[in-house]
Amino acid sequence: MDDLLADFIAETREMLEATGGELVAWEADPADRARLDAVFRFVHTVKGNCGFFDFPRLAALSHAAEDALADLRAGRREASAALVSAVLAIIDRIAAMVDAIEAGQDFGADDDAVLIAALGAEDAESDFAHDPAPLLPEQMLAKRGEPAPALAAPRTIRLPVELLDRVMSGVSDMVLARNDLAHRLRESGTQPTIDGPFERLTAILSDVRDAITRMRMQRIETLFGALPRLVRDLSAELGKQVLIDLEGGNVELDREMIETIRDPLTHIIRNAIDHGIEAPAARRAAGKREIGMLTLSAHQSGNTIAIVVSDDGRGLDEAKIAAKAIATGLITEAEGAAMSRDKILQLIFEPGFSTADSISNVSGRGVGLDVVRQNLEKVGGSIAVSSQPGVGTLFTLTIPLTLSIIAGLTVEVAGQRFAVPQGYIEEIIEADAARLDYAQMGERALITFRGERVPCLLLADVLGLPAPDMRIGTHTLALLRLASGDLFALCVERIHSHGDLVVKPLAPAVMKCGLYAGSALLDDGQPVLLLDVTRIAAEHGLLSEARSRTMRGAEKEARAQATHTARAMLFTAIDGRRAAIRLELVQRIETIPASAVDLSLAQPRAVIDGLILPLAGFGDAPLARPKLRLLRLSDGASELLYAVGDVEDAVELPAELTPVPGDPLVEGLMLQGGRPVAVLSGHALFAAHGRPAEPAERPACLLPDTEWARAILAPLVEEAGYQVVSEDSAKAPGAVSIMMEDLYEVASHLGQLPAGPVIRLRDHPDAPTGSPSIYRYDREGLAKALKAAAGGRA
Amino acid sequence: MSALVLMAQIAGRRCAMAAEDVRSVIDLGVIAPVPRAPAFIAGITALRSQTLTVIDCRLALGLEAASLYPTDTRAAVVATGGHSYALMVDAIEDIATSLGEPGHIPGGFGAEWQRAATGMIETGIGPALLLDLRPLIAGPLAGARTNRAAA
Numbered sequence: 001m002d003d004l005l006a007d008f009i010a011e012t013r014e015m016l017e018a019t020g021g022e023l024v025a026w027e028a029d030p031a032d033r034a035r036l037d038a039v040f041r042f043v044h045t046v047k048g049n050c051g052f053f054d055f056p057r058l059a060a061l062s063h064a065a066e067d068a069l070a071d072l073r074a075g076r077r078e079a080s081a082a083l084v085s086a087v088l089a090i091i092d093r094i095a096a097m098v099d100a101i102e103a104g105q106d107f108g109a110d111d112d113a114v115l116i117a118a119l120g121a122e123d124a125e126s127d128f129a130h131d132p133a134p135l136l137p138e139q140m141l142a143k144r145g146e147p148a149p150a151l152a153a154p155r156t157i158r159l160p161v162e163l164l165d166r167v168m169s170g171v172s173d174m175v176l177a178r179n180d181l182a183h184r185l186r187e188s189g190t191q192p193t194i195d196g197p198f199e200r201l202t203a204i205l206s207d208v209r210d211a212i213t214r215m216r217m218q219r220i221e222t223l224f225g226a227l228p229r230l231v232r233d234l235s236a237e238l239g240k241q242v243l244i245d246l247e248g249g250n251v252e253l254d255r256e257m258i259e260t261i262r263d264p265l266t267h268i269i270r271n272a273i274d275h276g277i278e279a280p281a282a283r284r285a286a287g288k289r290e291i292g293m294l295t296l297s298a299h300q301s302g303n304t305i306a307i308v309v310s311d312d313g314r315g316l317d318e319a320k321i322a323a324k325a326i327a328t329g330l331i332t333e334a335e336g337a338a339m340s341r342d343k344i345l346q347l348i349f350e351p352g353f354s355t356a357d358s359i360s361n362v363s364g365r366g367v368g369l370d371v372v373r374q375n376l377e378k379v380g381g382s383i384a385v386s387s388q389p390g391v392g393t394l395f396t397l398t399i400p401l402t403l404s405i406i407a408g409l410t411v412e413v414a415g416q417r418f419a420v421p422q423g424y425i426e427e428i429i430e431a432d433a434a435r436l437d438y439a440q441m442g443e444r445a446l447i448t449f450r451g452e453r454v455p456c457l458l459l460a461d462v463l464g465l466p467a468p469d470m471r472i473g474t475h476t477l478a479l480l481r482l483a484s485g486d487l488f489a490l491c492v493e494r495i496h497s498h499g500d501l502v503v504k505p506l507a508p509a510v511m512k513c514g515l516y517a518g519s520a521l522l523d524d525g526q527p528v529l530l531l532d533v534t535r536i537a538a539e540h541g542l543l544s545e546a547r548s549r550t551m552r553g554a555e556k557e558a559r560a561q562a563t564h565t566a567r568a569m570l571f572t573a574i575d576g577r578r579a580a581i582r583l584e585l586v587q588r589i590e591t592i593p594a595s596a597v598d599l600s601l602a603q604p605r606a607v608i609d610g611l612i613l614p615l616a617g618f619g620d621a622p623l624a625r626p627k628l629r630l631l632r633l634s635d636g637a638s639e640l641l642y643a644v645g646d647v648e649d650a651v652e653l654p655a656e657l658t659p660v661p662g663d664p665l666v667e668g669l670m671l672q673g674g675r676p677v678a679v680l681s682g683h684a685l686f687a688a689h690g691r692p693a694e695p696a697e698r699p700a701c702l703l704p705d706t707e708w709a710r711a712i713l714a715p716l717v718e719e720a721g722y723q724v725v726s727e728d729s730a731k732a733p734g735a736v737s738i739m740m741e742d743l744y745e746v747a748s749h750l751g752q753l754p755a756g757p758v759i760r761l762r763d764h765p766d767a768p769t770g771s772p773s774i775y776r777y778d779r780e781g782l783a784k785a786l787k788a789a790a791g792g793r794a
Numbered sequence: 795m796s797a798l799v800l801m802a803q804i805a806g807r808r809c810a811m812a813a814e815d816v817r818s819v820i821d822l823g824v825i826a827p828v829p830r831a832p833a834f835i836a837g838i839t840a841l842r843s844q845t846l847t848v849i850d851c852r853l854a855l856g857l858e859a860a861s862l863y864p865t866d867t868r869a870a871v872v873a874t875g876g877h878s879y880a881l882m883v884d885a886i887e888d889i890a891t892s893l894g895e896p897g898h899i900p901g902g903f904g905a906e907w908q909r910a911a912t913g914m915i916e917t918g919i920g921p922a923l924l925l926d927l928r929p930l931i932a933g934p935l936a937g938a939r940t941n942r943a944a945a
Contacts, residue, residue, distance in 0.1 A: 173842040416826065463829035507847040507877040509933060510838070513830045519838055519845040527826050527840045 009102045030079030040069040064116040065090045086118035171212050220298045221249035234273045241291040248298035264372040268309050276313030276393050310394040316387035349373040408501040411492040414465035419530045426481040432474045456489040488542050566653040572645040581680045588632045610698045614689040617642040640689045698723040700735035720786040736789040741773045757789040799892050803884035805852045810922040817871045834933045846880040856906040856934035890917040896924045
């Protein structure tokens with residue numbers, strides 16, 4: 001709370017400083033709309049913020065000033081000198097109060113009512129006019145600058161971003177200077193007296209560089225962290241029940257960017273709780289859960305970071321928005337009639353727009369949304385809203401990736417390097433035209449990847465550089481998966497290292513090429529351009545609509561059945577040798593803890609999904625790792641597990657394998673990357689180890705006979721190692737039963753409780769005191785109870 | 795008015811840039827070309843940890859055949875619109891003091907030069923054309939391209 005308070009004070013101060021100039025200008029020309037808006041925004045924000053803290057006097061003052069300014073904005077009142085003075089006096093008072101709050105003192109003067117009353121005065125003859133003239137901002141600042149003896153020491157320091165930038169670029173320069181020095185040292189041969197300290201310098205520098213980079217970057221978590229509290233307080237104030245769900249907190253953003261979106265996000269959340277989510281009674285009536293859900297998710301997609309805020313409230317009322325927009329003169333009636341629903345919804349971001357019927361203490365007059373959009377657009381972002389009446393509203397904030405750090409890969413083509421965001425890369429393959437099944441269909445090139453025809457772009461073609469002939473030699477292809485799910489191959493000449501890239505914006509003329517998303521510096525100080533993968537794909541028509549995508553999925557399935565080539569799974573065995581096994585035999589790749597493996601018997605075994613399966617591929621190697629990767633093989637009737645070190649890839653099997661006489665476990669050899677790889681004989685494997693799976697002893701669990709239990713509870717119970725049995729099947733002795741609390745009560749009254757242990761579930765999160773029941777979505781509690789029940793039984 | 799200007803040769807003509815617009819003069823290192831960018835963008839280069847867009851001033855003025863002129867290994871770094879640029883010229887000559895306001899001459903300087911020039915100034919080492927950096931950096935076809943983007 002102290003942190004929040006410190007933030008509040010710092011923010012109010014900053015705004016006061018920024019508003020200082022506006023105040024003077026507004027005093028000079030009270031009709032100036034832009035100044036008025038700025039002053040209004042200030043008091044509005046103060047009002048909103050002090051709602052979270054218990055500052056009734058601040059809230060009353062700012063609310064009064066806001067009302068008066070709102071009247072001015074709406075044209076219900078003319079600006080008079082008296083009114084301007086009264087507003088300025090209130091702002092001075094706010095500044096003084098904030099000082100007092102920080103010092104932890106009570107604010108003495110108790111004439112707020114006089115200040116508020118002055119707002120109502122119509123002309124210069126008000127009582128207030130006899131009071132000393134309000135302080136001008138300059139004086140105000142001077143007054144604030146006076147050392148207040150009781151002032152608490154600052155807990156944090158705020159640094160100008162420019163300073164951080166300077167430090168950061170200074171360190172980057174140091175790295176470059178180091179690289180230069182390293183180069184020269186290499187040229188002059190080994191010099192032990194210099195090399196030692198130089199190594200140390202290198203290590204220190206890379207530490208400092210890491211730290212500096214992190215200084216600018218912040219996980220979005222830091223922003224999300226304050227939200228649950230905000231939501232809790234707001235919903236309590238408004239008499240609503242709201243749960244917040246946060247996703248993607250690990251997305252990293254430039255610190256400055258986080259600061260930029262902090263207020264917009266807060267505004268949107270306030271709006272969602274105030275206007276979006278209905279009161280519990282209304283929700284019940286609409287057939288929804290009483291508790292409203294507010295979901296925030298952040299994800300990086302391509303060159304932007306999208307933050308989606310969705311609620312399951314009443315949704316936006318298109319007709320009401322249109323009517324309001326017409327009433328406020330934003331659009332004409334004819335325009336409104338011609339606009340699509342989507343267009344109309346976006347009107348809520350227009351300045352001076354609001355749909356709230358009653359003005360509450362929380363989200364006010366919709367001043368937020370136009371400012372929200374303004375702030376986002378300032379940093380090159382955008383905001384859009386979509387909504388379904390009765391179902392909910394979804395705000396999508398997109399912010400550019402500039403200044404963000406992304407993991408990237410550098411590729412080379414025609415002697416030039418370019419960077420590709422790692423997130424797109426599905427796989428990298430190196431093969432010749434025959435293996436790729438390269439085909440030229442008109443202007444479009446296709447390759448075959450895992451039985452699927454994938455469009456292929458030559459990066460050299462895309463960039464207008466001399467392109468290699470695909471039919472000759474081997475090629476390196478990066479398979480890129482777009483956010484839309486489309487896959488395409490990008491042929492490059494070489495792939496270089498990958499690493500974290502600090503993406504910087506490009507000059508407009510370069511951006512206009514439509515190929516690049518930014519630039520980055522490689523470790524050697526060489527600049528590279530970051531490819532805008534999504535745009536390149538779109539330019540070449542590789543971005544599909546959702547509908548055509550599902551169609552293509554069906555086609556793909558049909559084709560996969562039609563072209564049935566033998567394929568094998570390539571892997572590194574536990575002993576480090578590379579081997580392959582026919583793909584048809586591989587059911588799944590599993591990872592199990594070493595504790596699930598039993599090597600004590602002549603035939604090693606492992607437990608997986610409650611089944612005990614024979615384990616092959618182990619040889620004499622000791623069980624060195626905590627987790628084991630396994631191929632789960634099946635011949636249709638029986639299953640076995642094959643331990644592997646690393647799974648590499650699925651490859652096509654040549655028509656004929658080179659036979660290996662004398663080794664019955666190997667079907668033959670194939671060439672892979674110029675080296676022989678043994679293809680294991682499935683026949684020999686299953687002959688030696690295969691047998692139908694023995695079910696591990698799994699305790700039975702009886703579930704309530706409801707849809708919820710079948711769909712939601714059952715997977716959880718099975719995961720805990722139970723076998724779900726239905727009520728009418730033979731009741732296993734000692735089976736654990738899960739019952740809903742109300743049914744349990746009925747059963748216990750009737751004396752028909754099941755014999756085995758019973759786990760009781762309740763509908764409500766809060767337990768009546770002393771109740772042994774578990775809330776039905778308390779996953780952890782449930783898992784614990786299931787474990788305890790299994791232990792008790794054994 | 796007397797102000798410092800940076801004197802340079804562009805396409806064999808003497809030009810001047812206001813010294814306060816010029817952040818530094820650097821030795822051009824490796825320039826990474828930008829495929830599919832307009833010709834006047836020679837590429838990008840790194841100035842310490844910053845990325846600079848390298849503008850070939852001859853081509854930015856719409857003058858063909860930049861290869862007819864020598865190119866200085868040094869470039870003037872300027873910043874406008876939040877981005878930094880390195881201006882590639884024939885030669886960077888000197889710093890001089892401009893004497894008096896930029897003036898015009900009858901008949902103008904020729905269409906392309908007119909677009910990118912503020913006017914003629916007199917300096918201690920003779921007359922020079924004072925350049926306006928914004929239109930220069932926007933490139934020769936800037937007008938046409940903006941229109942297309944808007945359409």
